[in-house]
Amino acid sequence: MKIGLLGFGTVGSAFYTLARECPGTEIARLLVLEKLPQADCAQTTDFADIVNDPAIDTVVELIGGLHPAYEFVTAAMKAGKNVVTANKQLVCACYDELVTLAEKQGVALRCTAAAGGGIPWLHSLARLTACDRVTAVSGIMNGTTNYILSAMTDQGTEYADNLREAQRLGYAEADPTADVEGYDACRKLVLSVNIAFGVSIPEAEVPCFGISGIAAADIAAFKRLGLVCKLIAHAELTENGVAACVEPMLFPVSGQMAHINGPDNLISLRAERVGAQSFAGAGAGGFPTASNVLADCLEIAAGCAPFYIAERRPLSVGNDGLRQRYYVRTDAGADSRLMTVREAHALAAEYKNNQQPFFMAAVAEEK
């Protein structure tokens, strides 16, 4: 396999190291913004040198973001090259278009590392959907927020302090919005939903309520109730389509979920035949993520099927059917309310629009 590698950041440089150690895998050319002395391979600053090189059969896109990743990935497929990417933002936003293009061009498109970092989550999900009916997916899909919530719970400290510490440790980016507001988890959920249920849902229809409004006093209140708070992305098949959202949830301190701490992820599915399954491990990081990217490449080289699944029935998100108990804390104090997911997120949006203090967390049902 001759690879054109786009990007040499945390994941890109880790992939470079792994691919160079892997027999049969060659990095034919590396796209960089300016030439790098630390990469000992042919380099270019012009994507045309990769897309027009007939010797390159696979483009590995690790630059992230929508643009120019979108232009590069579509051009690569149009030029008959396979694409492997860890770019959840791109694949989530352009799911239909990219999968359709891959099919039309007869090339492979893989993105296992776009959700769960080093965990073979999307891959395992796709393997299962071929022979079972998945009815729910859920879990801790963002390591940054799990690190912050774990640290707040351990130390009783405030959100802002722990965000700064997460940034210092490299767990959070300089602009943490995508992580802390739940958008990153939301994209991973949309990809999981699309592959799990054989559908295509719009990212904008999935309500996200993150953790930027949480206070040490909320954590202290949860502790008194024997609960811990986790940012959970969850979705299930309902009679009317798909219910899906990202929101903080409260779990018993004695339960399994309370033991997933720091930047780790725990992602679960429920299916009619196999029942419940869960997958845990490092949800981010250069080498874990790069490992999943390389595994995708090797499966393409071994001749496996082009995309995870063939189905992508367009479907709307409807959160009226799922009613839960929520902890709600405003200026007026904290209380507990039974609401549908739609009602809860509408309430959160109202407080946000009015720029009033607000935090909520759903109480997970006992299993």
Added chain:
Amino acid sequence: MKIGLLGFGTVGSAFYTLARECPGTEIARLLVLEKLPQADCAQTTDFADIVNDPAIDTVVELIGGLHPAYEFVTAAMKAGKNVVTANKQLVCACYDELVTLAEKQGVALRCTAAAGGGIPWLHSLARLTACDRVTAVSGIMNGTTNYILSAMTDQGTEYADNLREAQRLGYAEADPTADVEGYDACRKLVLSVNIAFGVSIPEAEVPCFGISGIAAADIAAFKRLGLVCKLIAHAELTENGVAACVEPMLFPVSGQMAHINGPDNLISLRAERVGAQSFAGAGAGGFPTASNVLADCLEIAAGCAPFYIAERRPLSVGNDGLRQRYYVRTDAGADSRLMTVREAHALAAEYKNNQQPFFMAAVAEEK
């Protein structure tokens, strides 16, 4: 894909149901001891009708045991047919021979369902070994013993009562030896080790100490120490080869392991690049296991590589390097001893040979 199905027991009949619902998968002929009215497909009592049918490209072996499964599987591969099996006993005992034969014949051989039931454990392990170095595998690999230990812990009842209940519920067989003495977990461990480390170790070299000697008094002692007992299969790469054994282990009641109860499995790996990963779900049962069998079939149909990995360097098992603290209970009472795994299992064998009461459990290290 045209399948010759061998066996119509719990897993065989579940596979029959799943495969019939799956587009592109046809059960061309079913091998049974006597014709079954409940199976609506061509049936035979003579394996020759399957092995000599050129229309059948894949044999799915779900009869279990060494013979005649060995003869059927090898004859099928010699006739140029792919083989998918859930038979841990067979693949564990004849690993080198079967993998070599599959390579020589250019057919696929898959056995994901042989370990972890419905969990895509061996599959994920193989995906990872292609791009990372796995250094340890471990976990709860047997649902029967986990059910019995969970029930003893919940209810404070004796081993024999819970074994009977497990048999009544279908979690344990009439002859429970393979499960309760750890031989079933041992076979799953050997397959995991072989695939994880790219080696081939002899099953007979892996010491097994099961749970048939456990008493309610042991469980009560563990409870007083804040510990729960699980039957664990574990192996790690050491300087001198592979350390591997099956033995009861004690975990903190507040930890993650204590939450895996009933017939569920939790299997983990550690690798240099991805760190720790774990996989949990139904470790047995007709439909979960059949689901993994069918997923193997579909991957073969999609043209994926013939066996999980190519490597199988013969390697000995050496348990001198791993020293642990053990709870040891004899007629003289219970104490705690620091021993190597080799020393502990030699001690257990001595008491067993003398038919004297004995139970031991390793104390898991805090992580």
